[in-house]
Amino acid sequence: MDYITNNCINDEFIEFINNNKKLNLKYCKDNEFNKKINKLCKRLNKKLKINLKYSNISDVSNLGSVHTLYLSGCNNISDVSNLGSVHTLYLNGCNNISDVSNLGSVHGLYLSYTNISDVSNLGSVHALYLNSCNNISDVSSLGSVHTLNLSYCKNISDVSSLGSVHKLYLNSCKNISDVSSLGLVHTLYLSGCNNIVDVSCLGSVHKLNLSYCENIVDVSCLGSVHTLYLEGCNNIVDVSKLGLVHTLYLSHCNNIVDVSCLGSVHKLNLSYCENIVDVSCLGSVHTLYLEGCNNIVDVSCLGSVHELNLSNCKSISNVCCLSSVHELNLSNCKSISDVSSLSSVHTLILSHCKSISDVSCLGLVHALCLSECDNVSDISNLGGIHELNLSNCKNIVDISSLGGVHRLCLNGCKKIKDVGLLKNIKKLILNRKVYGIHLLKKVKIIIGTERDLNVGGIKKLLKINKEVIIEFI
Numbered sequence: 001m002d003y004i005t006n007n008c009i010n011d012e013f014i015e016f017i018n019n020n021k022k023l024n025l026k027y028c029k030d031n032e033f034n035k036k037i038n039k040l041c042k043r044l045n046k047k048l049k050i051n052l053k054y055s056n057i058s059d060v061s062n063l064g065s066v067h068t069l070y071l072s073g074c075n076n077i078s079d080v081s082n083l084g085s086v087h088t089l090y091l092n093g094c095n096n097i098s099d100v101s102n103l104g105s106v107h108g109l110y111l112s113y114t115n116i117s118d119v120s121n122l123g124s125v126h127a128l129y130l131n132s133c134n135n136i137s138d139v140s141s142l143g144s145v146h147t148l149n150l151s152y153c154k155n156i157s158d159v160s161s162l163g164s165v166h167k168l169y170l171n172s173c174k175n176i177s178d179v180s181s182l183g184l185v186h187t188l189y190l191s192g193c194n195n196i197v198d199v200s201c202l203g204s205v206h207k208l209n210l211s212y213c214e215n216i217v218d219v220s221c222l223g224s225v226h227t228l229y230l231e232g233c234n235n236i237v238d239v240s241k242l243g244l245v246h247t248l249y250l251s252h253c254n255n256i257v258d259v260s261c262l263g264s265v266h267k268l269n270l271s272y273c274e275n276i277v278d279v280s281c282l283g284s285v286h287t288l289y290l291e292g293c294n295n296i297v298d299v300s301c302l303g304s305v306h307e308l309n310l311s312n313c314k315s316i317s318n319v320c321c322l323s324s325v326h327e328l329n330l331s332n333c334k335s336i337s338d339v340s341s342l343s344s345v346h347t348l349i350l351s352h353c354k355s356i357s358d359v360s361c362l363g364l365v366h367a368l369c370l371s372e373c374d375n376v377s378d379i380s381n382l383g384g385i386h387e388l389n390l391s392n393c394k395n396i397v398d399i400s401s402l403g404g405v406h407r408l409c410l411n412g413c414k415k416i417k418d419v420g421l422l423k424n425i426k427k428l429i430l431n432r433k434v435y436g437i438h439l440l441k442k443v444k445i446i447i448g449t450e451r452d453l454n455v456g457g458i459k460k461l462l463k464i465n466k467e468v469i470i471e472f473i
Contacts, residue, residue: 009191010370013032016329019135024051024207030378049068050063052437053072053074053338056076057071057076058078060077060079060080060083062082062163063082063084064082064084064085064186067086069086072088072092072094072110072298073093073094074091075093076095077097078097079098080102082102083197084102084105084133084460086104086469087108088108088109089103089109091364092129093112094366096291097111097221098115100118100121100403102121105125106125107126108127109122109125109129110129110393112129112132112149113131114452115135115137116133117136118134119138121141123145124419125139126146126147127146127147128145128147129150130153131150132151133150134154135155136150136155136156139161139162141161143162144164145165146166148167149169150169150173151171151173152171154173154297156170157173157176159173159176160178162182162185167188168182169189169207169416170189170377171193172188172192173190174192175195176193176195176196179182180201182201183201183203183205185205187207188205189209190209191212194213196215197216197217199216199218199219199221199222202222205223205225205238208228210228210229211229211233213282216230216233216234216236218252219233219236219239219241219242220240222242223242225245225248226246226247230249230253231250232248233250235253236253236256237255238254239261239262241261242262243261243263243264246267247266247267248262248267248269250270251269251289252272252274254272255277256276258317261281263282263285265283265285266286266287267285268287268288269289270287270288270290270354271309272291272292272293274295276290276293276294276295276296277296277407279299280301281301281302282301282302283302283303283304285306286306287305287308289309291310291329292313294314295315297316297436298320299316301404302325303323303325306325306326306327307327308322308327310328310330311329311330311333312331313333314335316333322342323342323345324344329349330350331350331369332351332352334353334354334355335355337357339353339359340361341363342362343363344464346367347366347367347368348362348368349369351369351389353374355375357377359379359380359382360380360381362381362383363381363382364384365385368382368387369391370388370390371409373393374393376395376396379398379401383403383404387406388405388408390409390410391413392412393416394415396413396415396416402425403424403425404424405425406425406426407425407426407427407428408428408459409429410429411430438458
């Protein structure tokens with residue numbers, strides 16, 4: 001809606017809004033918007049959710065009883081003193097607001113990307129988002145906030161008062177160096193805080209993100225953390241004390257070599273740890289990401305892993321031992337040619353595997369991606385697959401056997417001309433003109449843009465079959 005008229009503010013309209021409990025007027029640029037919205041709000045249910053984002057509203061004095069109020073990007077607003085009773089209030093990017101002293105009773109308050117500096121009255125807010133508020137330096141009054149986001153507040157250095165916050169985001173607060181008071185925080189994000197060196201006090205944090213804290217070396221005290229992010233911490237070498245961590249992210253930690261102690265981790269990400277060679281101890285890990293670990297050759301011990309990502313591991317050629325893996329990603333593993341042992345895998349991604357040509361054994365796979373597999377041409381045995389991605393498989397011509405496939409992607413398949421035999425298909429993704437599309441029933445067709453409605457047969461199909469759904473990517 002670009003504007004509202006005085007005529008539309010009638011009893012029927014008011015009843016409709018009150019029954020639905022929400023009103024969306026974002027981007028409204030009506031010149032008399034303030035007058036009309038004030039007239040409207042005098043008659044509305046006070047438990048409404050009102051979205052006025054990016055509108056030209058300036059006077060919000062009559063909106064104080066609204067339950068949820070979206071005012072993000074409303075740069076004409078300067079006075080928010082009457083909004084202290086709103087339950088959830090979004091003021092992100094409202095650059096003309098400076099005084100928020102009356103908003104201490106708001107439950108959820110979003111003030112990101114604003115110019116405010118004084119937050120001394122906001123200590124009773126339950127969830128407070130102040131990320132990228134660069135004028136804030138003193139946060140000593142915020143120790144009782146439940147969820148507090150101060151990420152990218154570049155002038156904050158002292159966080160000693162925040163030890164009782166339940167969920168605390170301090171990503172890229174580069175002036176913070178002392179985190180000794182934060183050991184009882186439940187969820188703590190310190191990603192990109194490069195001045196932090198000592199994390200010995202953080203062993204009791206439940207979920208801890210220290211990614212790209214490049215000066216951290218010793219993580220021996222973090223073995224009791226449940227979920228631990230150490231991605232991009234290139235000075236970490238020794239992870240021998242982290243074997244009891246439930247979920248551990250170590251991607252791009254290039255100095256890690258020995259992972260023999262990590263076999264009991266439930267979910268482990270070692271992607272792009274290029275110096276790792278031996279993964280023989282990781283067979284009991286439930287979810288294992290080894291993307292881009294090009295020095296790994298032998299994966300014979302990983303057959304019991306539930307979800308395994310080996311994409312871009314270009315040295316791996318033998319995958320005969322991986323038949324019991326539930327979800328297996330081998331994309332861009334260009335040395336793999338034989339996939340005959342993978343018929344029992346539930347979800348199998350083989351995109352960009354240029355050496356694979358024979359996929360006749362994969363007919364029982366539930367979801368199969370063969371995108372960019374240029375040497376695959378015969379797919380006659382794949383008719384029982386639930387979800388099949390053949391995008392940019394340039395040598396596939398005959399898809400007559402795929403009538404039982406539920407979801408099929410044919411983007412970039414230049415040699416496929418007719419889809420008329422796919423009468424049981426439920427979802428079809430395509431970006432080229434094909435014949436026979438008007439014969440499909442109860443299908444959702446996913447295409448790129450509205451222009452692609454001209455792809456052969458779609459308009460005709462819409463006229464014939466009203467149950468067809470068109471969805472744009």
